[in-house]
Amino acid sequence: MTVRDQVRTALSNVGRRKLRSTLASLGVVVGTLTIVIMVSLASGVRQQINRQFESIGLNRLTVTPAGGRRGPGFNPFDMAPRKKLITAQDVKRWKALPGVAKVTAEINLPGSVGLELKWNGTNQSVRMSGGEPMRGNPFQETPKPVAGSLDLPDSGGIVLSQGAAQSVGIRTNDLAKLIGQNVEALLRTSRGETQSFTLRVQGVSQDKSKTIQASVADRLAMKTGGSTPRTCSNAKAMTR
Numbered sequence: 001m002t003v004r005d006q007v008r009t010a011l012s013n014v015g016r017r018k019l020r021s022t023l024a025s026l027g028v029v030v031g032t033l034t035i036v037i038m039v040s041l042a043s044g045v046r047q048q049i050n051r052q053f054e055s056i057g058l059n060r061l062t063v064t065p066a067g068g069r070r071g072p073g074f075n076p077f078d079m080a081p082r083k084k085l086i087t088a089q090d091v092k093r094w095k096a097l098p099g100v101a102k103v104t105a106e107i108n109l110p111g112s113v114g115l116e117l118k119w120n121g122t123n124q125s126v127r128m129s130g131g132e133p134m135r136g137n138p139f140q141e142t143p144k145p146v147a148g149s150l151d152l153p154d155s156g157g158i159v160l161s162q163g164a165a166q167s168v169g170i171r172t173n174d175l176a177k178l179i180g181q182n183v184e185a186l187l188r189t190s191r192g193e194t195q196s197f198t199l200r201v202q203g204v205s206q207d208k209s210k211t212i213q214a215s216v217a218d219r220l221a222m223k224t225g226g227s228t229p230r231t232c233s234n235a236k237a238m239t240r
Contacts, residue, residue, distance in 0.1 A: 107219035118184035119168040148179040148203030155217040158199035161207035
């Protein structure tokens with residue numbers, strides 16, 4: 001039997017078994033598409049994970065002073081003072097170490113102090129971000145600015161998240177008009193005492209959480225009530 005006869009016989013058999021042939025062809029198509037989709041999905045997930053780990057950076061170190069202990073046994077409510085405080089001299093010394101590209105001091109407000117953003121008579125509770133561009137979790141890519149710049153001056157500036165700006169009544173179309181305007185960061189203690197800090201808006205991040213970002217100097221001033229501070233909570237170092 002020639003090749004032509006074989007092709008003619010195969011086509012004839014396909015014509016006699018239309019339903020079987022259709023189902024077989026459909027199975028081949030579905031199976032092929034499934035394999036292609038699974039391979040593409042796995043490749044996309046792998047690329048996304050690689051980008052997230054690249055954004056975290058394996059060359060970053062966090063230095064936190066160890067706390068003391070007040071007696072034997074474990075007590076989660078035993079808030080002993082730090083054994084060693086990180087000072088400006090420590091940060092300066094770390095910057096001079098070989099292989100260190102950047103050192104950023106971190107200042108955290110006490111947990112008993114609430115932070116509010118005040119704008120046009122509206123107060124909204126917000127969180128304070130660190131010295132780097134804000135993001136909700138370490139596996140989230142660094143947000144991009146939707147208005148202004150995310151670079152902070154040494155003092156007197158503030159970066160708002162889009163969620164924080166909208167929470168005080170600022171519409172999305174008006175975010176650009178907010179740049180250069182003054183807003184108030186209001187600290188409120190558990191006893192009801194308040195202290196206000198006026199900061200100029202430098203930019204608005206695309207982050208949807210209610211977060212603000214201030215410079216190290218401004219966070220130090222907030223933590224110490226405006227006095228001249230000399231220590232920080234921890235520091236983040238980036239190696240080359």
